[in-house]
Amino acid sequence: MSLMSFGCCTRFKMTPEELEQRYKSQEIDKLIEKDKQVLKRQVKLLLLGAGESGKSTFLKQMRIIHGIKFEQDLIREYQQIIYQNVVRGMKVLVDARDKLAIPWGDTSNVAVGLELLHFNNNQIIDVNRFTQFVPMLKKLWSDNGIRRAYERRREFQLSDSVEFFLNNIERISRSDYMPTNKDILHCRKATKGITEFVIPINTVPFLFVDVGGQRSQRQKWFSCFDSVTSILFLVSSSEFDQVLLEDRKTNRLEESRDIFDTIINNRIFSSVSIILFMNKYDLLVRKVANPETDIRWYFPQFTGNSHSIKDVQSFILAIFTGVKRDPKKQLYHHFTTAVDTENIKVVFNSVKDTILNRNLETLMLQ
Template identity: 55%
Template sequence: MFSECGGCVLGCGDSEDLELKRRSRKIDRDLKKEERLKRKQVKLLLLGAGESGKSTFLKQMRIIHNVNYDVTAQLEFRKIIYQNVVKGAKVLVDAQRKLNIPLGDPENKRYGDQLLAYDNFSELNNETFPQLQYVVNRVWNDPGIKATFARRNEFQIIDSVEYFLDHSKRLAVRDYVPTLQDILYCRKTTKGVVEFTITIDRVPFLFVDVGGQRTQRQKWFQCFDNVTSILFMASASEFDQVILEDRTTNRLVESRNIFDTIVNHMIFTNISVILFLNKMDLLKKKVEVSNIAKFFPEFKDVKQVSEYSKEFGGEPSNLEDVKKFLLYYFISAKKNSLKPLYHHFTVAVDTGNISLVFKDIKDIILKKNLDALLLQ
């Protein structure tokens, strides 16, 4: 008798034949399982300009859903945090000199010189940073540097520099381990595409985090398949700043242009878009010192904000008026009035805030996913 595979002719026994069949059935089962999982999977695409808070949002997802950072990751953050602090202090000294702002204490000039000469960033660690902390602190506490910092919209500096410079002493100990808050403030530009899956309510959520800077955006298209929802991050506090890439284009204009492309893109016709007007903590401080109407003259003209029925002629120092304008500014980019657009005002570094916001959007997303599954 020949077995199905004809193996006996070659001298192989029935048991080998059975083993082959068993393996083949297992592969089939695994493939089906993978297929089912893929269909059930929620794919969330994080989009938005550079520094809008996409990676910070993903960090919050890990924190909120208890996907801990291991020791290697924590130590990696430590290194980047040290770089954030020293580079930030160095940018401030450079700007103070270029803007011709006098130092409060002329003695601090030599500390500034020391920082400007420093370029050993790859060597920064828990042994080398403590040696520099005094220099960093002297510089940061100088009134001239504080005056420079107040004009930070005129040059390029990361938003978290204030947080880290205020905490530099705490970071300058040998056994320093970044706290979750430190990790949230840690700034590292995303290059390429980062995928991370978290199982939430027994559903696999695949978060896709991309780099938002101009050179990174050509990589976005490779992630556009099978998207459940788009989480679009816009930094609301950047209305008086220009982008790093060309140092000319207003950051809010850049952000809205990207939003326009995404929200009106054919491929996303049936995809829900959730807009996050992020960095509300920074916007709150910003409206007190910077007049949005100077950068967006239409601020004064906006009389009717969709979703808000009341007449509107804003007050630039009023946070609520500015929020309404920003919402209008983004919503008005959407050409299809029937396409729903959800929005949230967020502080991505605030775990409590993002936890509440995510609870809200999770329901929308899961419902969308269920609808899609039922349609299949």
């Protein structure tokens, strides 16, 4: 015990127990104060957007870019989801071929297709089970009828990553297969509820909040609207010709615009910077180049050249910027490909400065 505290003890006649108690509570106060400081400096980023716009993929990129490895258990979990993504995806294609009355390319695939349809989606697929599926998957993926159904995928609900996995089936089906970062980025699992992840960036803790995007999940959004620094709003910009999974009739781009409308014009976010990520740019480029489709069929008000990526980009962007009611409210935007690490690295670097500046401004005001 130091002399100082000894003197203090005699002056106030504190027992050693009381002294210890006081010491402890001072330590706790210090910890609380430290927590407060961290919380004050913390940057809270909300990832919002419709289902399948790329929110969770963006968060995976944040881990990859900032060197936070996926744990072994998590990689194993992703591996099983990847197997499921492929098998379920092919089932959807087999079913769609039938419903769209597209003839089989090879009639010997009738039985193969039927066998796959019998697979119960809730079953877990491990390496051994997946190995049994592989010859069927390969055979079906090379069938003309399945390919034609794939070309017409806008007419039914198929996850965007199915093609990537089917094209990599050789690699994925090896017995020693381990998902790469790229595989993990393509792996699709719908988010339920709210996931938070903290990453220290330039010594500032960045708290990323990822939410489920589908209609049933959106009531939960309000619970994380407190002390937000910035909102990263993701749009799947390639979805102009697709309808919602939830009701199979609403245009996906229009649904996304309506959600954005409620966020950007919300008074709770009047001092929150909003950054629009016009995502799935890679798929948009492919779709616009495809002579079989035309944005005017879905958006007759489009007046540009429907196969010019620049024209389509500015039209889609205007759909979103057009809903903003406050002319003074800043709105930043980027066209992004969330599965492309190099692209997200560049985009996040520029976004980060905006966010940190904004954070500094609010800190000064406090």
